[in-house]
Amino acid sequence: MKQCVQQNSKEVNEAMHTARSVSESLQLALTAAMSECEHWRSRFDTMKEQYEQEKEEKYQLKCEVQKLNVQLADQSEYSINMGTAIGTLLWRVSQSEQTIHSVLQGSKTEEFLQLVQGTLESYVQTYSNGTPYHPSQEESNESNFVLAICGVITNIAAAPYGRHFLMGSTSGCQLVDSYVEVLMQLLPPTFPKLRKLLLMALYNVSINEQGMKFLCQKPGIISKLAFIITNDLCVENQEHALHLIQSLAYERQHPNLLHELLEVLPQRTLQELSKTSHPQVQQGILELMSDIMHLTREV
Numbered sequence: 055m056k057q058c059v060q061q062n063s064k065e066v067n068e069a070m071h072t073a074r075s076v077s078e079s080l081q082l083a084l085t086a087a088m089s090e091c092e093h094w095r096s097r098f099d100t101m102k103e104q105y106e107q108e109k110e111e112k113y114q115l116k117c118e119v120q121k122l123n124v125q126l127a128d129q130s131e132y133s134i135n136m137g138t139a140i141g142t143l144l145w146r147v148s149q150s151e152q153t154i155h156s157v158l159q160g161s162k163t164e165e166f167l168q169l170v171q172g173t174l175e176s177y178v179q180t181y182s183n184g185t186p187y188h189p190s191q192e193e194s195n196e197s198n199f200v201l202a203i204c205g206v207i208t209n210i211a212a213a214p215y216g217r218h219f220l221m222g223s224t225s226g227c228q229l230v231d232s233y234v235e236v237l238m239q240l241l242p243p244t245f246p247k248l249r250k251l252l253l254m255a256l257y258n259v260s261i262n263e264q265g266m267k268f269l270c271q272k273p274g275i276i277s278k279l280a281f282i283i284t285n286d287l288c289v290e291n292q293e294h295a296l297h298l299i300q301s302l303a304y305e306r307q308h309p310n311l312l313h314e315l316l317e318v319l320p321q322r323t324l325q326e327l328s329k330t331s332h333p334q335v336q337q338g339i340l341e342l343m344s345d346i347m348h349l350t351r352e353v
Contacts (some may be wrong), residue, residue: 067198078213104146115251122321124230127222135195136232141199141202142198144157144202145209148210149209151215151216152213155215157210158210158215163223167207167225167228167229168228170203170204170206170229171225171232172206173200173230174200174236175232175236177197177200182239189246191245192245192248197247199250200248200273201247201248204248204251204255207220208253208254208258211255211258212254212258218262220259220267221259221264222264227268230265230268231272233252234256234269234272234275234318236248237249237256238278241290242286242287242288243286243288246288249282249286249288250288250290253282254294257297257298257301258271260298260302266302266305270308276299276311276314276315276318277318279298279299279302280315281318282298283296283299283319288336292335292338293330293334293335293338296335296338296339296341296342299342300338300341300342300345303315303342303345303349312349315346316350319342324342324343324346327339328340328343
């Protein structure tokens with residue numbers, strides 16, 4: 055009995071010792087876990103603080119960007135309004151041939167011609183990226199600015215000295231070339247006001263001998279003018295296209311233009327247009343038919 059009790063006591067002591075060891079191990083593990091937990095809690099608090107700080111900084115930056123965008127929009131609108139006002143005034147003033155002489159004798163003429171070319175090409179490219187056309191587009195300040203500076207060029211080309219200057223200047227020739235390219239891109243009924251200024255300017259250029267040679271070398275120009283005559287809804291544009299096509303057709307050194315004209319505007323088409331077109335256009339069509347008859351006899 056005594057031996058049994060001793061045996062049990064020994065087992066109990068061993069169990070208690072084992073339990074104590076396990077408890078100490080668990081206590082150490084718990085302490086380590088609590089320490090690690092505290093470590094991660096500290097890191098979490100630090101990261102949270104950094105996140106909140108970055109969030110606040112981003113918010114401040116966003117507010118600053120919005121503020122700058124508003125300022126930029128205001129500045130852009132101011133610049134466009136200022137440019138439109140100055141361009142419109144210059145357009146009106148350039149109706150005087152004396153003013154044209156003064157403008158072209160200035161030191162910034164080449165820069166102005168390059169400005170007009172770059173602005174025109176950028177403007178057309180902006181609205182040629184698939185954006186649906188709406189007539190109100192030509193009523194915006196941006197459009198009015200483009201129309202104003204193109205109107206100045208039209209007035210310059212209307213004066214003998216002006217068109218001579220354009221065709222004798224590298225920037226002037228590049229601008230005229232750009233006018234032709236833009237005219238090719240604009241399809242009726244889009245941008246009738248701009249097309250009118252382009253047609254008027256090119257007709258004025260064709261009066262100049264160098265200008266005539268320059269335009270006659272542009273492939274497809276007769277076809278484009280014929281397309282305007284038959285498809286443009288603006289009567290004035292039809293008239294200006296007729297004037298330009300008559301001017302080019304009379305260039306005897308380029309008989310291919312007459313042949314192209316006969317292909318795109320055959321006699322039957324002209325006869326139909328002479329009956330169905332607007333009265334102002336009908337007279338021009340009859341004159342063109344008479345010119346073609348006279349030219350074909352000479353050929």
